[in-house]
């Protein structure tokens with residue numbers, strides 16, 4: 001029978017199923033960070049259990065890590081979480097990429113980068129943006145802390161089978177329009193819960209044309225559309241990205257793996273439970289104006305008038321968001337002045353993102369009215385960027401060049417907005433207080449963020465004259 005990619009991975013991992021009950025599935029990889037693991041390890045300790053497969057369990061530190069003076073953690077809760085993770089990994093024999101390690105970084109940046117993420121794997125982490133790894137054709141999703149403990153103890157997980165949703169991208173992206181604009185556009189059109197209960201598979205020529213980094217940006221934000229996970233079928237690009245990375249099979253074993261991975265596609269004639277279409281060819285740079293990733297608009301548009309929304313609920317939500325964001329309906333997006341620019345996160349903290357931002361920043365100066373920081377997603381991204389001289393471009397332009405971590409994506413470390421500050425951010429969430437109490441977040445692509453840093457307000461990056469620097 002013809003199967004979707006999701007069904008193939010699912011069927012390969014079901015260990016036990018009973019009518020009317022969740023299935024038990026096997027988990028190939030568990031990633032761990034300091035925020036959602038302490039109680040899980042403690043639970044194991046209390047019940048006298050071990051981590052069943054330390055060889056399939058990998059930990060890093062990201063949320064609480066200061067990106068300036070990283071070894072000096074002054075916040076007691078952050079310090080405790082970091083120290084507890086170190087101790088737990090030591091006690092339970094789990095490999096930890098700690099602050100001394102070049103591979104330390106945001107879990108969804110460093111995992112794929114070292115080759116832990118493979119097509120066809122089931123991957124979990126106590127973190128909602130685990131969906132990022134779906135860019136490789138892995139079934140990857142976030143789980144709660146009690147499930148983290150369960151997977152640690154058994155390497156299995158109880159799961160109800162999700163429904164399948166094809167997000168079919170028709171047409172191609174115009175020059176200068178990025179994967180971030182694409183996913184913001186999709187969520188803007190279909191809303192933040194259109195994919196609830198589904199695993200998305202992104203298909204279409206425009207998706208095939210994306211690099212692995214760009215595919216990760218798209219899959220990363222699947223969760224902001226409500227999806228359980230996001231998938232992109234693996235192809236030559238996936239295999240080439242993985243070849244030679246530390247945790248992928250090497251030599252002949254790699255070629256054998258590729259033979260298996262190549263089968264991970266949705267068969268002709270396979271049925272999705274639902275299909276939506278999105279036309280990429282009309283897309284222009286996006287910027288969010290509200291307090292959910294679905295409240296987005298074209299850079300050429302105006303802050304919306306709440307009365308223009310169709311339903312009472314939407315009108316109320318828009319009114320509340322516009323008030324929180326300190327905006328006036330009818331203001332052109334390009335007139336919104338920003339106080340802060342954050343380039344980083346598991347959405348847009350990879351090398352290509354930094355190249356795109358540097359291409360815009362090169363030869364310009366950050367506006368004196370704001371602070372702009374660039375935070376590589378991992379230690380390795382940082383080193384690569386420095387090899388290519390991107391750090392110098394940023395520093396000369398007046399950006400701060402930081403160490404790897406979640407940073408200002410969420411206010412769990414010293415990088416926080418002050419109340420009322422407006423931020424152009426390349427992250428994935430613009431909820432109230434996300435970047436600091438009463439902070440105001442506008443989600444954009446790295447190029448748009450860099451352009452806003454130079455001009456002091458949002459600009460249409462298509463008007464910018466820049467050349468993307470090729471890898472050195």
Ligand SMILES: CC(C)[C@H](C(=O)O)[C@@H](O)C(=O)O
Pocket residue numbers: 035036063126127128129142410
């Ligand atoms: C802290 C963590 C549990 C959380 C998540 O699950 O996503 C964080 O990474 C986020 O982005 O909000």
Ligand code: SF4
Pocket residue numbers: 062063106107108127129345346347405406409410427428
């Ligand atoms: S970078 Fe942001 S979204 Fe990603 S894991 Fe860290 S806090 Fe979550």
